[in-house]
Amino acid sequence: MRRYSVLRLQPKEQDQIDFLHNVYMNDVKFDFWKSPSEVGKEVHVMLPDDVEAKFLPLLDARNITHSVMIADVKKVIEEQQQKRIKLRKQVRMRDWREGKVQFNLAQYHSFADVINYLNALAVTYPDRVSVQPIGTTHEGRQIPLIKITNKRSVGQKRGIWVDGGIHAREWVSPSTVLYFIHQLVTQYDRDAQIRGFVDSLEWYIVPLLNPDGYEYSRSSNDPEIRLWRKNRSPAKCIQQSSGLFQPPTTTCCQGVDLNRNFDWFFGQVGSSTDPCSEIYQGEFAFSEPETSAVRDFVQRHRISTFLTFHSYSQILMYPFGHQVRTYSNDLNDLRSTALLASQALRSVYNTQYKVGTGADTLYPASGGSEDWAKGKAHVKYSFLFELRPEEQVWDGFLLAENQILPTARETWEAVKVIAQQTLSLP
Numbered sequence: 001m002r003r004y005s006v007l008r009l010q011p012k013e014q015d016q017i018d019f020l021h022n023v024y025m026n027d028v029k030f031d032f033w034k035s036p037s038e039v040g041k042e043v044h045v046m047l048p049d050d051v052e053a054k055f056l057p058l059l060d061a062r063n064i065t066h067s068v069m070i071a072d073v074k075k076v077i078e079e080q081q082q083k084r085i086k087l088r089k090q091v092r093m094r095d096w097r098e099g100k101v102q103f104n105l106a107q108y109h110s111f112a113d114v115i116n117y118l119n120a121l122a123v124t125y126p127d128r129v130s131v132q133p134i135g136t137t138h139e140g141r142q143i144p145l146i147k148i149t150n151k152r153s154v155g156q157k158r159g160i161w162v163d164g165g166i167h168a169r170e171w172v173s174p175s176t177v178l179y180f181i182h183q184l185v186t187q188y189d190r191d192a193q194i195r196g197f198v199d200s201l202e203w204y205i206v207p208l209l210n211p212d213g214y215e216y217s218r219s220s221n222d223p224e225i226r227l228w229r230k231n232r233s234p235a236k237c238i239q240q241s242s243g244l245f246q247p248p249t250t251t252c253c254q255g256v257d258l259n260r261n262f263d264w265f266f267g268q269v270g271s272s273t274d275p276c277s278e279i280y281q282g283e284f285a286f287s288e289p290e291t292s293a294v295r296d297f298v299q300r301h302r303i304s305t306f307l308t309f310h311s312y313s314q315i316l317m318y319p320f321g322h323q324v325r326t327y328s329n330d331l332n333d334l335r336s337t338a339l340l341a342s343q344a345l346r347s348v349y350n351t352q353y354k355v356g357t358g359a360d361t362l363y364p365a366s367g368g369s370e371d372w373a374k375g376k377a378h379v380k381y382s383f384l385f386e387l388r389p390e391e392q393v394w395d396g397f398l399l400a401e402n403q404i405l406p407t408a409r410e411t412w413e414a415v416k417v418i419a420q421q422t423l424s425l426p
């Protein structure tokens, strides 16, 4: 078994960035948790020990500052699993109850558990909850959407789209979105603001947009599997020349990066045509069942606000992310809303978020859903959240379960600000 570690790199000059970017685009043995963008921004990369042994001298030769962020990824995954098993036992003994429907929001769940929870809500609260599939994945799973609105209040209402789990390994995202669902449904009778949100808006929420990838990431403690990002589309192959006088080799890989597969500058900066890349864009825009399901649903409904949840880095992004310094005409509306939302978020546990476009705060990436929603589907408010942890914290995608509720609580405050803004649209 190979040992996997995560390195933290601090490039300080442009040629160091260029070197790392070349690795990022051309060497699929490296799994960039945080990819290179510009001088001063950290890079996090997971790699197996044999690759690390060859890579470290290259870093030293280029004077790239590096340190170990996680020495043994597998060990951390296993420790977290042990903790989860312990916690499950305690919880069972206490026999917790959340409202009328049992579901522990403080832990990571299987897709089957999520389905059961959503269906239980629909049965228990039929006057404001319904569940419907919006598409079927490559592996045959139905992607559930939960619609929350007061079915008795009539008239045209604005729609808010929320999705989580587009990237498989970002487990805190679906968990956070499930918390929103819980709040909207169970606080209806207790909280006048939430009553307003459910009476006067239509919430269309997909907590787990990429169930195939998510279930795959849950299926093993092997870092290559737990840290899976893409969906599970069937393998595509490419021929690679392996050097002079050698026959080309064929390599085949599964999965499309769903957040490169939307129709917004598809196939340009920050995406790859290599099926083995973590940022493989797919054969054409909306080639995937998950992304075409989003497109079809959003186009057929009156969506004013589009919220999509990722981890990690603590950034609240508005369009456009495909290249730096590129904004919509109503930038001021989006920016002021994002700033208000991030202030509300901070007010809970003093968690600091950066605010800006994906390209300006993280790295340019084409084919992203938040850009498509604004640029092509013409929603008013389109935001992408990169949830906890911040980049200084060591655990990245392996966020511990005790972080779920704090993350969800603070993020809900931001979402309420955006929902309130949506309500006050003319």
Ligand code: ARG
Residues within 6 Å of the ligand: 259, 310, 317, 320, 321, 322, 358, 359, 362, 363, 364, 365, 366, 367, 368, 369, 371, 384
């Ligand atoms: N972590 C996200 C991703 O890689 C960020 C995308 C930001 N959006 C953008 N269009 N740049 O998909």
Ligand code: ZN
Residues within 6 Å of the ligand: 167, 170, 310, 311
């Ligand atoms: Zn993501």
